[in-house]
Amino acid sequence: MEREDVKSIVESLLFVADGPLTVQRLSEVIDGVEKNELRSILDDMSDELAANRRGIRLVEVAGGYQLRTAKANADWVKKFLGGRPARMGRATLETLAIVAYRQPITKAEIEAIRGVDVDGVITTLLERSLVRAVARKDVPGRPFLYGTTQEFLELFNLKDLTHLPTLKEMEEIALPELQGEELRSEQAQESEQAEDKQN
Numbered sequence: 114m115e116r117e118d119v120k121s122i123v124e125s126l127l128f129v130a131d132g133p134l135t136v137q138r139l140s141e142v143i144d145g146v147e148k149n150e151l152r153s154i155l156d157d158m159s160d161e162l163a164a165n166r167r168g169i170r171l172v173e174v175a176g177g178y179q180l181r182t183a184k185a186n187a188d189w190v191k192k193f194l195g196g197r198p199a200r201m202g203r204a205t206l207e208t209l210a211i212v213a214y215r216q217p218i219t220k221a222e223i224e225a226i227r228g229v230d231v232d233g234v235i236t237t238l239l240e241r242s243l244v245r246a247v248a249r250k251d252v253p254g255r256p257f258l259y260g261t262t263q264e265f266l267e268l269f270n271l272k273d274l275t276h277l278p279t280l281k282e283m284e285e286i287a288l289p290e291l292q293g294e295e296l297r298s299e300q301a302q303e304s305e306q307a308e309d310k311q312n
Contacts, residue, residue, distance in 0.1 A: 119146055119154055120158060123143070123155065132179065133176065133179040135178075136155070136178075175272070208231050209238060216260040216261060223259075243262060244260065244261055
């Protein structure tokens with residue numbers, strides 16, 4: 114099979130995939146093509162899309178490759194999809210950061226760090242598939258240990274957990290947006306914090 118034919122197949126598979134595609138998965142689908150050849154094709158595709166200022170980019174994320182919209186077109190995409198999706202609330206982001214950097218971690222350990230009850234926040238993160246129970250801790254009560262998911266890596270555009278930003282880098286980057294969460298005013302966030310302190 115010619116390289117351009119393989120490239121066409123890879124592009125189609127990336128287009129229909131519901132998440133990042135690994136080189137392993139691509140090699141299982143496209144018989145007779147070596148993994149090194151697939152990596153080379155993926156690199157070429159990524160370079161071509163970026164160089165030609167196309168509306169999509171091929172990015173390596175969550176252990177695989179995925180087609181994503183170009184950052185320069187983000188405002189147009191948001192407008193087309195019906196407005197501005199809201200950002201994660203402070204409590205959600207703080208809890209998610211604790212899980213990401215300290216995983217695996219129990220709810221009680223998160224609460225000890227944050228100083229407030231995190232039942233509702235953990236439930237929200239579980240519903241959004243950003244965290245999951247990875248095991249049970251071998252202590253009385255056997256509480257769940259939580260860790261991040263593939264969806265977390267995809268949302269934050271990370272190849273894997275080794276690419277988590279340092280605390281200094283986190284202060285400098287914009288936060289990703291989630292659909293479906295209402296944007297809360299500072300007053301609502303302060304009210305939530307006050308309720309957390311009472312509990």
